[in-house]
Amino acid sequence: MGTNVDMTVSIGSKSLPNPVGVASGTFGYGREYEELTDLANIGAIFTKAVTLKSRKGNAPPRIVETPSGIINSIGLANVGVNYFLSNKLPFLKTLPCAVIVNVAGSTEEEYLQVVQKLETAEEGIWGYEINVSCPNVKHGGLAFGTDPLQIEQLTAALRKLTPKPLIIKLTPNVTDIALIARAAEAGGADAVSLINTLVGMVIDTKKKRSALGTLTGGLSGPAVRPVGVALTYKASRAVSIPVIGMGGIMNTEDALQYLLAGASAIQIGTANFIDPQTPEKVLGGIRRYCEKQGVSSVTDLCWLATL
Amino acid sequence: MKQFLTQIINNRRIGADFFELWLRWDAPAPVPEPGQFLTIRISDDNVPLLRRPFAFAGYAEPSGAVSVIYQVRGRGTEILAARQPGENIDVIGPLGRPFPIRENQKKAVVIAGGVGLGPILFLADRLRSRDISTTLIFGCRSKSLIPDSVDFMNAKPVICTDDGTHGFKGNPIKYIAAKADIDNKTTIYGCGPVPMLRSLCKLNRPASAQIWISLEALMACGVGACMGCAVPTVSSGYSRACKEGPVFNGKEILWEQM
Ligand SMILES: Cc1cc2nc3c(=O)[nH]c(=O)nc-3n(C[C@H](O)[C@H](O)[C@H](O)COP(=O)(O)OP(=O)(O)OC[C@H]3O[C@@H](n4cnc5c(N)ncnc54)[C@H](O)[C@@H]3O)c2cc1C
Ligand SMILES: Cc1cc2nc3c(=O)[nH]c(=O)nc-3n(C[C@H](O)[C@H](O)[C@H](O)COP(=O)(O)O)c2cc1C
Ligand code: FES
Numbered sequence: 001m002g003t004n005v006d007m008t009v010s011i012g013s014k015s016l017p018n019p020v021g022v023a024s025g026t027f028g029y030g031r032e033y034e035e036l037t038d039l040a041n042i043g044a045i046f047t048k049a050v051t052l053k054s055r056k057g058n059a060p061p062r063i064v065e066t067p068s069g070i071i072n073s074i075g076l077a078n079v080g081v082n083y084f085l086s087n088k089l090p091f092l093k094t095l096p097c098a099v100i101v102n103v104a105g106s107t108e109e110e111y112l113q114v115v116q117k118l119e120t121a122e123e124g125i126w127g128y129e130i131n132v133s134c135p136n137v138k139h140g141g142l143a144f145g146t147d148p149l150q151i152e153q154l155t156a157a158l159r160k161l162t163p164k165p166l167i168i169k170l171t172p173n174v175t176d177i178a179l180i181a182r183a184a185e186a187g188g189a190d191a192v193s194l195i196n197t198l199v200g201m202v203i204d205t206k207k208k209r210s211a212l213g214t215l216t217g218g219l220s221g222p223a224v225r226p227v228g229v230a231l232t233y234k235a236s237r238a239v240s241i242p243v244i245g246m247g248g249i250m251n252t253e254d255a256l257q258y259l260l261a262g263a264s265a266i267q268i269g270t271a272n273f274i275d276p277q278t279p280e281k282v283l284g285g286i287r288r289y290c291e292k293q294g295v296s297s298v299t300d301l302c303w304l305a306t307l
Numbered sequence: 308m309k310q311f312l313t314q315i316i317n318n319r320r321i322g323a324d325f326f327e328l329w330l331r332w333d334a335p336a337p338v339p340e341p342g343q344f345l346t347i348r349i350s351d352d353n354v355p356l357l358r359r360p361f362a363f364a365g366y367a368e369p370s371g372a373v374s375v376i377y378q379v380r381g382r383g384t385e386i387l388a389a390r391q392p393g394e395n396i397d398v399i400g401p402l403g404r405p406f407p408i409r410e411n412q413k414k415a416v417v418i419a420g421g422v423g424l425g426p427i428l429f430l431a432d433r434l435r436s437r438d439i440s441t442t443l444i445f446g447c448r449s450k451s452l453i454p455d456s457v458d459f460m461n462a463k464p465v466i467c468t469d470d471g472t473h474g475f476k477g478n479p480i481k482y483i484a485a486k487a488d489i490d491n492k493t494t495i496y497g498c499g500p501v502p503m504l505r506s507l508c509k510l511n512r513p514a515s516a517q518i519w520i521s522l523e524a525l526m527a528c529g530v531g532a533c534m535g536c537a538v539p540t541v542s543s544g545y546s547r548a549c550k551e552g553p554v555f556n557g558k559e560i561l562w563e564q565m
Contacts, residue, residue, distance in 0.1 A: 025533065026528070063535040070527060074533070
């Protein structure tokens with residue numbers, strides 16, 4: 001069953017075993033979910049953001065639940081690039097799935113330094129996802145992500161450092177996603193991924209202050225899915241490089257919406273918290289849909305839609 | 308840890324404030340230790356979205372069942388309280404680090420405030436099964452909130468009520484300061500509201516009397532992946548309640564930041 005549908009997806013010079021990845025920040029460094037799901041079925045693990053120095057992250061509370069969503073204010077808490085290379089990559093490189101390192105920084109220089117260091121790893125890293133869109137840090141992140149000029153420059157500078165697939169992760173907190181996606185393409189990106197979280201706020205009316213340790217955080221989960229689908233549609237019409245869609249995917253039906261909107265691949269984020277088997281279930285569901293629709297390659301799905 | 312669908316054996320109210328849930332816990336799920344917790348998927352819809360964490364309150368070896376003692380706090384626990392025996396429920400566990408018990412331990416004082424009761428009952432049972440002399444202290448606001456359960460009464464708790472309607476008048480910390488016999492061989496364990504645990508850790512005591520506490524934090528993943536459950540600690544800046552915790556050595560916690 002299912003052997004006749006080609007599930008691979010090419011990005012830049014490489015190809016992913018299947019279109020279902022797990023989103024940065026929701027799957028740790030892979031090992032956390034080892035006992036709960038078969039990691040071999042995942043197309044790509046997008047790691048927690050890696051920064052030049054380790055980061056403690058924001059003051060708690062860092063999570064608050066909203067209707068069909070959550071707002072997080074993690075603040076890019078991570079182990080830092082050196083520790084990542086020495087302690088996290090050795091496990092990741094034993095996996096058959098693609099390992100895509102999510103890179104964050106607060107200055108252009110920092111992004112470059114992180115990628116330079118990651119390039120010293122001889123094997124195990126499939127590609128990079130550049131997070132220019134985190135709403136939870138004071139400097140950088142979102143600032144980069146909303147300025148097309150900065151995106152193009154940063155992408156071009158990173159392009160010189162690596163032949164590996166370079167994916168620019170975009171924020172939905174912009175007026176024109178097409179402009180930003182084109183800037184990434186112009187800088188030499190192999191793909192864009194979207195959406196990162198939407199800026200959101202919850203006020204605790206008893207305490208009369210933010211329910212999070214910070215004022216605002218990033219909204220994710222089913223609540224943001226229609227935003228993600230719309231922006232995936234727009235971005236995919238603006239560029240000729242692949243678009244990796246995400247935001248609120250809980251099941252096959254949700255994933256198919258993204259693929260029909262124009263995404264070449266998708267990522268599962270918040271849903272991993274609720275059911276760690278979601279990626280596996282969604283992969284099976286996409287395959288069955290392809291069979292039913294009679295397409296021989298998952299990348300042909302987007303041609304079925306009349307949008 | 309394992310994720311699996313299991314069956315509700317029993318789910319009933321015990322007193323005004325508590326519910327007790329019994330779940331089938333067969334192989335291949337690892338046997339839980341006191342202090343560890345499980346997460347429950349409350350609803351197949353997206354509200355409430357996240358799984359809810361609960362500490363194990365007991366493990367019945369022959370029948371392969373676990374219990375949880377919980378309070379109805381919001382939407383999720385309200386839905387849980389309405390679930391019926393025989394129904395299936397999606398669980399992940401056991402998670403987190405258990406309460407440590409030393410090889411040659413002789414004496415323990417265990418303190419539960421409100422919702423902290425479950426893990427402390429489980430722990431007291433384990434300590435006593437190892438012949439460790441154990442005093443169990445339970446605190447709540449008033450007599451009407453004392454759990455109505457045989458297991459609870461069998462654990463011979465010292466009951467403290469804030470309003471003095473039953474047992475000792477005052478909170479468990481006041482009781483310990485006034486009455487409990489804590490020497491340098493005593494290990495103290497606590498679970499309950501943060502203010503109670505904070506004053507527990509500030510209690511005057513022999514330097515070698517260790518304190519272990521179990522903390523609650525809002526959790527998204529429960530398995531160490533999201534960094535959402537940060538607790539401010541001396542050695543790491545922040546530690547994950549779901550992975551390095553929920554049980555911490557009292558002196559590890561930066562109480563002024565809690
Ligand atoms: C390791 C661990 C063990 C726990 N063990 C038990 C237990 O044995 N028995 C029990 O009754 N409860 C326990 N809790 C707390 C329990 O998870 C929450 O009461 C529950 O998630 C509330 O869900 P709700 O939808 O009913 O409430 P919500 O509507 O989500 O919230 C109601 C209120 O409870 C608070 N709250 C929600 N979730 C948590 C949480 N995870 N930790 C602390 N406060 C929370 C909210 O801030 C809010 O004020 C434990 C929590 C953790 C982290
Ligand atoms: C707890 C949490 C942490 C996240 N951390 C990162 C991160 O480090 N880097 C990043 O690019 N995106 C991060 N994200 C965003 C997700 O990768 C994803 O873009 C977003 O959550 C939308 O997808 P979802 O609705 O499926 O979760 C994080 C999201 C969550 C919920
Ligand atoms: S709840 Fe996700 S790391 Fe603890």
